[in-house]
Amino acid sequence: MSKKILSLFVVGIFILSLGLVGCGKQEAKPAKVLKVGSEAAFAPFEFQDESTKEYVGFDIDLIKAIGKQMGAEVQIQNMGFDGLIPGLEANSIDLAISGMTITEERAKKVSFSKPYYKSGLTMVVKSDNTSIKSFKDLEGKKIAVQLGTTGADEAKKVKDAQIREFNSAPEAFLELKAGGVDAVVNDKPVNEYYIAKTGGNDAKMVGEPLTAEDYGIAASGKNKELIAQVDKAIEELKKNGEYEKIYVKWFGKKP
Template sequence: MLRKNILLILLAMILSTASVFANGGTEEMSELSRLEEIQESGKLVLATGNYIPFEFLDEETNEMVGYDIDLMRLMADKLGVELEVVDMDFTSLIPSLQAGKADVVCAAMYIKPAREEVVDFATPYMETGMVLVVPSDNETIKSTDDLTGLRVGAKMGATSEAVLQDLLDEGADFEIVSYNETVDYMLDLQTGRIDAAVNDLLNQLEFNKTIDGLKIVGEPFTSAKLGIAVKEGDAELLAFINKNLEEFSADGTMDEIYDRWIIGN
């Protein structure tokens, strides 16, 4: 009986020790910081979408390139990991972040109150605005006040669509024609399938280089700031991005990227 009791005590001690080690291992794994998790995975996953000159497919290399890609690759370098670029429709960007399928979204995304409710934005890295685009031979459309009865193109889920909807809500009378890709409604504008379009200024300057017969009317009628988004509450990654944005701005790196893709492209 004594021997049996001793064996039971030893067994209980072994199980207790094993439990301690198991719990200790779990605690050690859970103590990995957010940045360490990314470093452990070996990659920073970027969700983005086709939007020249910020992110677009290089047909020669079959890889995504552009302002945002260069910026986020520098962020990945700071972490010592690879940048994995996931190209998707604009409407899927924030959901992919919320679902944990991406670490960051950098896609020339306008910082807007509705988006700030569901994701956290880093310090803005650029300012831009929306412009009205019409065929080069059009002399009747001078501003958004002249869109009555017309078909106006915009990108689905993007700011271009939202600002047009705001105008409708304020009493304007025109039809929004939404597209998955900006290039599609620029081509439709060129061929007369729509009457006008709204697009980001910097993006439109690029399209005007490759698609003939289009012009920007007047100055931007909105102003906005672009930001990098992380999942809501991802404070450590957000702080890391902000720190590096500040450094890149101070040492001239941001100017170099701007010159490469915005000025020189």
Template sequence: MKKVLVFLMMAVVACSMLLTGCGGGEKKAAEPAKVLRVGTEPAFAPFEFPKKDSNELTGFDVELIQAIGKQMGRKVEVAGMGFDALIPALNAGNIDCAIAGMTITEERKKAVTFSDPYYTSGLIIMVKKDNDAVKSIADLKGKRLAAQIGTTGEMKSRTVEGAKVTTFNTQDEAALELKNGGVDAVIGDLPVMEYYLAQGGDKYCKTVGEKMEAEQYGIAVKKDSKLAGEINQAMAELKKNGEFDKIYKKWFGEKK
């Protein structure tokens, strides 16, 4: 009798284990989020640059791609590398996309596929806040101009008739010269100017006129990758729900 009871008990346990193994109400563990591997060139403030006293990256591009990844349900991993290494890294499959203030050009479009443009860059004029005489580049004739050495801003400044051009190592130094009254205007990169104003420079200065030499930035993916469409869809949703404008305002102030 004892042997029969033991046998029956073992049979019941075995059946219970079998039922449990067949999914008797047990939930599956959630799958980890798919990773979006992002490449950037981390020396282009305010788009991508290291946080103070940290190797962690921040900037407009960094926050935008993180928001895009979240919208897509992906975990974003950002890797820094040389700008010239970004497209080869895409084509080698080492990264899924690249965001680094990369201008959409016909030459680059032969090697990669771009997302929709997310930022229009170019040159802009900055003057002191109380200067209402300068409204365009035509008003700079014969004026004292400042620009960062070796940039398109310097090149543009030297096309202004009769202008006295002073160059500086950084655009911040050029802006300081304007603030101190040493020059009448600065010509430089629009995003860097907007960042300067957003960080408190708007107390002393303002930008005037239209963008010059306009360039559009895009997110690059491997040639003909469907990922570009997914990124476009996520970015469109961010623009619709206001998250894109929120990130933009943080880094550049109100849109004009």
């Protein structure tokens, strides 16, 4: 073999090796990202830590654990509760986790995971209120609710009640504290958390839960595959004890 041919052969091998390296770079897949919508004013499920400004809560820890199980990075997007389903429909977010009750009406628009938390609606009134003891007593009263929630739906069924809708649960509680409404109708764990944080000085929870509700993680109605992956991840988290660990962290008891 002549020196010229040998040189061309070496150069050819060198160029081929560069091409293979380039192909390797093109084939490397970027980290999978899940854009998750949540209305971060629904403690203890999702809220913003006052000191760190990080989004925290039961739902936040759970979706991050689910993402880790799926090998995906979770990016939380804080948005209004009533904007979550439109966000899924527009594909601006992949999933929504925000204490969202699974209902037939919502299930017509989105795909839900299997239930991951059981809740129910209760009432909160001011500590010195003695006239409201059951949902029947709400007739003709002023009721604060969060926009787009099942609490709002149920409150609207109360005879002669005046309904005031707010963008977040904290706004509804502030209206109660200010005396602008007689009661707040919201999810039991959220009501319990609010009363615990205020030391029970301003408000109290009364009556039996009106409903039994299941929370689900939502995806676009067309994205059945993603929900199947979420369901699988939740089952794995329950088997390995991570779900129980997160539950105990936020609710102080085992599920």
